[in-house]
Amino acid sequence: MSKKLFTEYPEQDERQYYDRLVTLAKERMDNLFKNTEQALRDTHAKTHGSVKATLDIFDIDEQAIKSELSKRASLTAAQLNAISIKQGLLAKPKQYPVWLRFANGRTKVENDYVSDTRSMAVKVIGVEGERLAQSHESKTQDIITQNAEIFFIKTIRDYYGFFSAVVESEKAALKWLLLHPLQFLALNKITAPTPKSLLTERYWSGSASAFGLNPDFEASQTGVVPVEYPAVVKYAFTPVSPQAPHNTIPFQSRPEIPKFPFSDRAKTLGLDSNQPDNYYRQELIQSLAKPDAQYSWDFGIQFQTNPNMSIDDATIVWQESESPFFTVGRLTVKHQFIDSEKQFNFAENLQFFPWNGLAVHRPVGALNRIRSLVYPIVAGYRHSKPDRAYQEPTGNETF
DSSP states (O other): OOOOTTEEOOOTTGGGGHHHHHHHHHHHHHHHHTTSSOOOOSSSOOEEEEEEEEEEEOOOOHHHHHHHHHHHSOOOHHHHHHOOOSSGGGSSOEEEEEEEEEEEOSSSOOOTTSSOOEEEEEEEESOOSOBOTTOSSSSEEEEEEESSSOOSOOSHHHHHHHHHHHHHOHHHHHHHHHTSHHHHHHHHHHHOOOBSOGGGOOEEOOSEEESSOOTTOOGGGTTTSOEEOSOEEEEEEEEEOSSTTOOBOOOOBOTTOOSSTTOOHHHHHTOOTTSOOOHHHHHHHHHHHSTTOEEEEEEEEEEOOSTTSOSSOTTSOOOTTTSOOEEEEEEEEESOOOOOHHHHHHHHHOOOOTTSSBGGGOEESHHHHHHHHHHHHHHHHHHTSTTOOOOOOOSOOOO
């Protein structure tokens, strides 16, 4: 079947997996935390800290972006005209308060030298507009990113297979990966880098989001029939120098990390493997405690310009040579102290959800359809524990 631009497609027999995944998510949380006083997330379990930031949305040159987009995508005049860039979060120049949560990607708390992805979950506060029905907050926009362009699971069926194995045991999960070598290789690729600092790392959304909704949009049809949008984008936060001309900061690896896979990283680093390695939390605390500390990321959007840039298969990289990121804002972090236990607990309690936000930024694709089912179960389980009552953050919190 020839696929169309800006269109998400249902997977064969997709909905038969929905109830199964809900059951698995509940079983997984019970296995991990039924008899504990506190429940962590089932992925991205290790929190490094919560950091206060600001997001400045620029006065976007919409026509310049459309002009460049028209050179890279086969769009009719009507399609190009239907794309509205100045909407939702990008509607006007504005500075928003933000809370960031930095974390590791694994399902349990591990030493920081262990191969893993690193995530930066972004909660933009004070965002006005019609909200997604799944939102758990009233005036925030969540953008969940990690330091990898892709995810390693191709389909909902694969997600179910891998998740089932994870619930069964670590051994079963490894067996599943060995039986799916391309996905195993993808996982190894995205977990290989060990950055020097999370404050100078690049982060991608990995999955896609709509950029507006068509007048005849019907949410109940997603996952059933193909659904078309005015445009579809991915997000990225690219580290840049805080001062003009805001040059891009290249990747730097954590000092002394061996380049060879399966190396004894603790031994190479001269660390006791029996002692916890919390390198990233300590690096965040120390870097931000400096009086002149300031870190910046360019906030960019990347349009799907070819149907081969899959919306539903998140293992496919959207090549920047084919579709570059357009900078629409800048995220900034300045000097602050983040080492209090109260602030750490605040980070643990924050709830990030791709479906928490504006309707015009609706998450799209198979991975996001599954996230809409699984994330609320995990969050509900965490906040059902004593002392975990949840309140929407305001950006005015002090610790």
